[in-house]
Amino acid sequence: MTQQSDEKKASENQEQDILSSPLGRRAFLSGFGLGAGITAASFIVFGATQNKTTLTGISPVSSLGETPVNGFPQPETIANGTPQSPAQLRVAQENINILGTNPRTELTRCFNGDVPGPTFRLQAGERVNIKLVNALPKNTTGTTDGTCPGTMDRPRCFNTTNLHFHGFHVSPMSIAPGGTIVSGGKNDEVEKSSDDVLYELEPSTTGGSTEHPYCVYLPTDHAPGTHWYHPHLHGSTAIQVVDGMAGALVIEDPPEDKIDVDQDLLWIIQEIIGNSDEDVYTCGGTSREFTVNGQSQPTLTIKPQELCRFRFINATATPRGFMTLKIQKCNSAECDINDVSDDSPWEDVVSNVDFTSGVFQIAVDGISHYQQPPTPMSSMLLSPANRADFLVKLEEGKYRVFKDTFPGVGATTQQTLASINVTGTPVSSPKDIPPTIPGDFPDYLKPFDTPNPEPAKTISFDRAGPSCFNKPPETVIPRKFEVDNKVYDPEPPNETVQNVDINTDEVWELTNTTGAAHPFHIHVNPFKVIECNGCTDEVDPTIWWDTFYIPPKNGQTNGSIKIRHRFNNYPGKFVFHCHVLIHEDLGMMQNVNVKGTGLAPCQPSGGETFTWNPESPSANA
Ligand SMILES: [Cu+2]
Structure with a gap:
């Protein structure tokens, strides 16, 4: 190895290892412990942005969803709209109270005043009708007139936004006034969009808000599964996602393939960093404790033998968001929830091959392992944006959901995400984990x-x-x-x-x-x-x-x-x-x-087609 490449390697390691240095790691973890464990260093890590000014006159809203299950938060579910009366996702800057073990308040850009955003539960063949409202102030970064210029290698346009339907097999195009099918455009240049992330909804430059309708037609054979939405404006995607702009899109199983469970629970994992700027893009920039459904280390309480479906969504945006996700049991009289030592009494759940108890993977990135047996698995690599669905049936005891490091990624941190208490009288007639996952792959x-x-x-x-x-x-x-x-x-x-x-x-x-x-x-x-x-x-x-x-x-x-x-x-x-x-x-x-030639945007399966030829991008067939 030459000296030059040694230096390059060293600098890349520096890029990754800010939080894995002995001081950095200890400081980060000690911040989650009880008071005695908190050191001055931990305040440097957690207090990095606390001196910033916050907007006044906005009363904090709770990030606790409207439908908690036994105290475990679940994002609010809102109904899909109609073309005439679409569901609304309104983006504004709000103070969010993050409740739970380590409460904090973050000034974030968010959907409908909450983090995470509301959940949509949808059916294959359905047209998703959403009106995106941008009520953010005008852009100030890299612009004098509030519009969104900038270059493609810099953070830009923090208050311009759009929507991506992550995981959907749908049209990526938009429709301009007059009916021409287009890709991208700004504000009223485009009439409505399917999953077009090149579209840009700039904020109003005169106060008030701007808005844009989305018409995302799911094909009739779309696979059911766990997906998510988030903004995707190149240059501000990361800052808006760490702000908390993310929500779940669940395409429901058809009745004949639905696995009967006692609890169907979302686990949206985020590192919510409010009041942020280009800091987000720097090495070792601002970091935070990761949350589940907008709470710090929430607790889920369930009964022994209760059958749950856990839908995990890694809604993170930085290298810290890589994780080995683990469901672990306390195999001792007492366990410290934050214990990360090598001899920790927390051990990965052992699953019984006869499916009577344990943790079983049934889907990845919203697509089920059809006709396969559920896979015994209580530890899984999860990159930013991955989803994974598990069937979970546990014996009495104390459990935790643990974010462990990801092999080869020095920036990843260890942290307990949530507790699970399995307690009370076991359910009298437990629901079965199916020996094979029902359903089949669409074409x-x-x-x-x-x-x-x-x-x-x-x-x-x-x-x-x-x-x-x-x-x-x-x-x-x-x-x-x-x-x-x-x-x-x-x-x-x-x-x-x-x-x-x-x-x-x-x-x-x-x-x-x-x-x-x-x-x-x-x-x-x-x-x-x-x-x-x-x-x-x-x-x-x-x-x-x-x-x-x-x-x-x-x-x-x-x-x-x-x-x-x-x-x-x-x-x-x-x-x-x-x-x-x-x-x-x-x-x-x-x-x-x-x-x-294929299906046009905002068209149902079998509907109108168009031809896309990049040499004449506006041509309709
Ligand atoms: Cu990368």
Whole structure:
């Protein structure tokens, strides 16, 4: 290794290891303990932004959802709207009270005055009708007139927003006034949008609010499962997601495939950082205790043998959000919930292979393991944006949901996310965990019936410039995150884009030339991971993902994965990117053009089609 590459490696480690240094880690963890454990250092970590001014005149609202289950918070569920009367998601800046073990208040941009945002429970074949209202103040970062300019390698437009329906197999396009099908545009240039993240809803420059309707038509054969929505305005995605702008999208099982459970519970994991600015993008910038459903270490109380479905959503945006998620039991008379020592009496739950008790995975990224037995598993790698569903049936005792470190990601922290008390009289006639998961793959998720071809595309994930982002005014060249050594460019002539044909499938090889892991996420169509170089665990090639981490470079060897995916049903333009959203905002994103004829936006299955040809992007067929 040359001296130069040694230095590069050292700086990449520095980028990752701020929180894993002995002082940093101890300080971070001690902040969760009882008073005696709190040191001066912990206040430096947690108090980093406490001197900032906060808005006055806004009374704090509770982040506790409206439908707690035995004291365990659940986000409010709101009904889908109609085209004439859409459900409303109103984005404004509010003080949020985070309740629970370590209460705090955060000034955040949020949906409908709450964090997380409301839950939508939907059916396949349904048209999702949402009006997004932007009541944020006008932009001030990098602009003098409140509009949203900026370059694609810097944080920008913190008060411009939009919506992404993460995990949905739907059209990525919009409709302009007059009916032309388009990708992107600002405010009233676009009449309504499906899952178009290139659309930008700027705030009002004269006070008041702006608004935009979404019409997201789920196909009749959409797989039921756990997904989520969040803003996706390139340059402010990370800051808005750490603010707390995220909510659950649950597509319900059809009645014949529904697993009968006693409790169906969302677990939305967030690191809510309010009143933030470019700090979010710096190395070792502001960090916070992670929450579940907007609470610090909430407690779920259930009965022995009660059957629960847990739907975990990793709604985080920074490298700290990588986690090994564990459900652990206290195997001692007494356990300290925050004990992270090697000889801790907390041990991963042991699952019985006869399904009488334990923790069993049934779905990943919103797609069930159809016709397979539920997988005994009480520990799972979860990258930012991943979801995982489990059937859980526990014996009497004390349990915790623990966020452990992620292999190869130095920035990840250890923390207890929640407690589970299993107590009381066991349920008299317990519900059964099914021996196989009911339902079947729809056509767009059927197994591939040909051998894996050679990669059609090889795409690298790269970093340029210094190891840390520097807040303006910058005195050094900026840190950039890139794909194929280029920062994201949304428009021709230098558009960064991959072109594919509709209703084809391809293998892509994704390489990581950096010392940090990058969770690859692509919109509209999920993928299978058919090969991984650098993964610590074997990857099941039958599982569909919409987000999977590309392992970091190890020595001189790049990390890499090979994925295979289809581009079914929906022509148009969408994106793939790193779901460490601070990397996305600093440039690690590209467009995808799916060329050909297929379903138009806001159309039901079998409805009107259009042809997308990037040489004439406004042409309707
Ligand atoms: Cu990344």
